Amino acid sequence: MSQFLKTFLRRPAGAVGLTLLVLVAAMAIFAPLIYPASPWEMSGIPFSRPGENGMLMGADTLGRDIAAGVVHGARVSIVIGIASTLTALLIGVTLGCIAGYAGGMVDGAIVRFTEIFQTIPNFVLAILLVAILTPSIGTIILAIGLVSWPPLARLTRAQVRSVSTREFVQAARCQGQSTLSVVVRHVLPNAVSPIIVLGAMTVAAAILIEAALSFMGLGDPNFMSWGYMIGAGRTVIRQAWWMSVFPGLAILTTVIAINLVGEALNDALNPRISRA
Amino acid sequence: MTVVKSILGKVTGIAFAILVIASINFALVHSAPGDPALVIAGQSGATDAQFIEQIRRDYGLDQPWYVQYASYLKKVVTLDLGYSIRQRADVSALILERLGPTLLLTISAFLLSLIGGVFFGALAGLRQGSWKDLAISLVALILYATPVFWLGLMLVLVFSINLEWFPAFGYANIRAASFSTWHYALDVAHHLVLPALTLAAIYMAVYTRLMRASLIEVAHEDHVKTARAKGLTEGRILRGHMLRNAAGPVITFAGLQAGALIGGAVVVETVFSWPGLGRLTFDSVTARDYPVLLGLFLVMSILVIAINLLTDLIHRLVDPRIGAR
Numbered sequence: 001m002s003q004f005l006k007t008f009l010r011r012p013a014g015a016v017g018l019t020l021l022v023l024v025a026a027m028a029i030f031a032p033l034i035y036p037a038s039p040w041e042m043s044g045i046p047f048s049r050p051g052e053n054g055m056l057m058g059a060d061t062l063g064r065d066i067a068a069g070v071v072h073g074a075r076v077s078i079v080i081g082i083a084s085t086l087t088a089l090l091i092g093v094t095l096g097c098i099a100g101y102a103g104g105m106v107d108g109a110i111v112r113f114t115e116i117f118q119t120i121p122n123f124v125l126a127i128l129l130v131a132i133l134t135p136s137i138g139t140i141i142l143a144i145g146l147v148s149w150p151p152l153a154r155l156t157r158a159q160v161r162s163v164s165t166r167e168f169v170q171a172a173r174c175q176g177q178s179t180l181s182v183v184v185r186h187v188l189p190n191a192v193s194p195i196i197v198l199g200a201m202t203v204a205a206a207i208l209i210e211a212a213l214s215f216m217g218l219g220d221p222n223f224m225s226w227g228y229m230i231g232a233g234r235t236v237i238r239q240a241w242w243m244s245v246f247p248g249l250a251i252l253t254t255v256i257a258i259n260l261v262g263e264a265l266n267d268a269l270n271p272r273i274s275r276a
Numbered sequence: 277m278t279v280v281k282s283i284l285g286k287v288t289g290i291a292f293a294i295l296v297i298a299s300i301n302f303a304l305v306h307s308a309p310g311d312p313a314l315v316i317a318g319q320s321g322a323t324d325a326q327f328i329e330q331i332r333r334d335y336g337l338d339q340p341w342y343v344q345y346a347s348y349l350k351k352v353v354t355l356d357l358g359y360s361i362r363q364r365a366d367v368s369a370l371i372l373e374r375l376g377p378t379l380l381l382t383i384s385a386f387l388l389s390l391i392g393g394v395f396f397g398a399l400a401g402l403r404q405g406s407w408k409d410l411a412i413s414l415v416a417l418i419l420y421a422t423p424v425f426w427l428g429l430m431l432v433l434v435f436s437i438n439l440e441w442f443p444a445f446g447y448a449n450i451r452a453a454s455f456s457t458w459h460y461a462l463d464v465a466h467h468l469v470l471p472a473l474t475l476a477a478i479y480m481a482v483y484t485r486l487m488r489a490s491l492i493e494v495a496h497e498d499h500v501k502t503a504r505a506k507g508l509t510e511g512r513i514l515r516g517h518m519l520r521n522a523a524g525p526v527i528t529f530a531g532l533q534a535g536a537l538i539g540g541a542v543v544v545e546t547v548f549s550w551p552g553l554g555r556l557t558f559d560s561v562t563a564r565d566y567p568v569l570l571g572l573f574l575v576m577s578i579l580v581i582a583i584n585l586l587t588d589l590i591h592r593l594v595d596p597r598i599g600a601r
Contacts, residue, residue, distance in 0.1 A: 116297075119584065120580070121536070121580055123540070127557065132304050132305070204421070215423075215425050215543065216542075217561060218561060227423070237437070245430070245433075248430070256418065
């Protein structure tokens with residue numbers, strides 16, 4: 001474990017990414033302490049410039065504090081990013097395991113299905129899903145999960161296929177263990193590390209999809225989110241750049257942090273690949 | 277014979293994909309909370325009971341689901357995508373009218389990102405570890421994490437509001453009707469610069485990273501060493517022995533990204549008021565115009581399949597080994 005941590009932190013990517021990520025996570029967790037008032041509440045003069053009227057990042061068209069919105073927005077982004085990735089993992093890993101372990105016709109059918117899903121413009125499908133099922137945290141998570149699983153399924157399938165030919169898997173099978181037990185106890189644990197890395201990258205992609213959805217007006221109307229703030233500020237960008245610039249920087253920072261952590265994880269978990 | 281077989285295989289593959297996409301559409305309308313007739317009518321707008329009854333009859337919603345499914349598929353095959361009650365127009369006509377600008381935007385962005393990505397990736401990969409490599413890799417890392425719509429807004433902020441080089445939105449000047457053909461084309465191109473650059477930038481970042489890795493890998497291959505041993509100049513080695521091989525995987529991956537590109541076009545068109553399918557998507561989302569949204573999803577999926585075929589063609593041109601097989 002300490003070897004893992006050392007490799008992880010040796011590269012600047014890991015250290016920088018982790019620091020940024022901890023910062024964003026702290027923002028999300030302590031949002032109600034940093035800005036106790038609701039981010040929807042008017043707290044100053046509309047169109048205040050950054051630094052004016054005690055508002056660090058200025059105010060929006062209705063006098064809401066942009067900084068409060070940025071801090072509270074971290075919650076929605078992180079929750080949706082993680083929950084939708086878990087949904088995608090559930091679908092992708094399950095299908096990938098079945099395809100990779102079963103092989104034959106079942107494998108062919110699942111591969112075909114996955115390919116078609118990968119062809120579909122996933123953001124457009126997410127829009128359609130959220131619009132028809134009506135926007136809420138739950139439907140957004142479901143929609144992003146439903147469009148993000150194909151790469152996870154493909155990777156899991158490839159991993160499971162290569163691991164399941166190994167001797168210890170055959171040995172487990174010879175002992176008469178059930179298929180489910182062989183896959184869950186012996187195949188998956190040895191196939192999991194690249195899946196974890198891709199999972200991290202999926203969280204980053206999910207945060208970008210969530211931002212784009214709420215930018216299009218398909219966010220949960222009960223929660224302040226970064227995409228919504230940019231969408232609301234874009235019509236007045238000529239007069240008030242700060243309304244769109246700061247929430248965008250927040251998205252950018254979060255996504256870079258996750259991608260950096262993902263890359264460092266990749267180097268730490270798959271040392272053979274990174275050394276080559 | 278193999279050519280016929282491969283074309284036949286492609287066609288059945290495409291037909292099957294369209295069938296799946298149409299089925300998703302059908303399933304969505306029927307899994308929506310509440311009455312599918314209300315979904316078809318659009319959420320607010322028409323709540324007139326008599327009108328809803330008429331929709332129910334027109335769409336055969338009183339029939340069992342398999343009858344409805346069959347009739348829906350029949351409509352898709354004949355390109356009848358339904359009627360938008362909000363816009364009082366056929367969905368297929370609405371979509372057809374917007375197809376041109378979207379094709380112009382996505383194809384320019386696609387080619388720009390591919391060319392740019394191969395160029396910058398090669399530049400970075402050739403001098404691994406140099407400041408050029410570091411700068412290119414850093415920019416690619418940042419662009420890769422940037423929300424597309426936000427990048428568009430930032431470009432507007434810099435290049436149209438501050439520098440006033442390019443228009444911030446629209447497809448052509450309002451007085452464009454009086455322009456000559458040549459002048460009109462220039463005007464559209466002028467409007468195209470920022471949206472195309474926005475959409476291309478994100479994918480350029482992806483392709484740059486891929487091309488860099490691919491070129492570094494190719495550089496260690498035996499045939500490159502042989503070329504060097506023969507005494508060829510570095511320029512000829514690069515052009516004749518490395519670039520094409522390294523670009524192959526990038527082009528294949530670009531084809532796979534076509535779906536994401538169309539999705540990106542939706543937000544870019546929204547930011548720049550570009551009168552294409554994406555802007556129509558935004559307007560239909562705002563108006564909850566479901567027939568148009570469903571039609572758009574189907575048409576955009578078909579567009580992605582078409583782009584996939586196009587990349588296949590480009591790949592064959594760049595790497596002759598594929599055609600020979």
